Amino acid sequence: MNVYDILDQLNDKQQEAVTSNDQNILVLSGAGSGKTRVLVNRILWLQLVKKYTPWSIIAITFTNKAASVMRNRIQSLIGVQKKVIYGISTFHGLANRLLRAHYVDANLPKNFQILDNNDQIQLLKQLMRSLNLNENKYGVYQAMHYINREKK
Structure with missing residues (x-):
């Protein structure tokens, strides 16, 4: 995979988001507008062009389905294992991981449960x-x- 492959299917605004030099970006747009494609290509850009390590990237989405789609697309495009793209999750998934890692600071028991x-x-x-x-x-x-x- 090369730079052309990453940018080929994107419009100008999407390319701008993917190649931004800003460390953090927020992508807001309507349903079906290509947000997932932009985020996937942004992650690929950071890993393949900017040489970021996979564990230094975090991508947060609202649904488990969107997070799963992002993980699967990245895995199929660059062949990384799921554990390497650990930073793709939902807001709730991120909060859960943070609470599990810092349960003492949050004044929670080690084996706390989150109830749906x-x-x-x-x-x-x-x-x-x-x-x-x-x-x-x-x-x-x-x-x-x-x-x-x-x-x-």
Whole structure:
């Protein structure tokens, strides 16, 4: 893969983002406009042209699907192993890694768990049953909203 391959399929604005000398860039644009292509090519540019090490690059996206697409495209284009492109994740994935690495500073137990909505609902149902609360009278979602309001 060469510089021409990286820039070939990009318009002028996309090429500008890919080849920017700024250390950090933010790519904001609408759906289907080529953000993932720009970010993938930016990562390739940094690794192949600017000689950045893969572990010095971080790319954050909103969805697991987008992060997976980016990892797979980079892997297929330059043949790197997934562990080498560790810095591609979602905001939540990055936060999880940071908390796992710095759990003491965050005042968390080493094996803390992060609960998703389904986990929260199941836990609330178990708590309500253990407290003999009528689920029909005190709804699980009502309890979740109450807890979230009280946390603020």
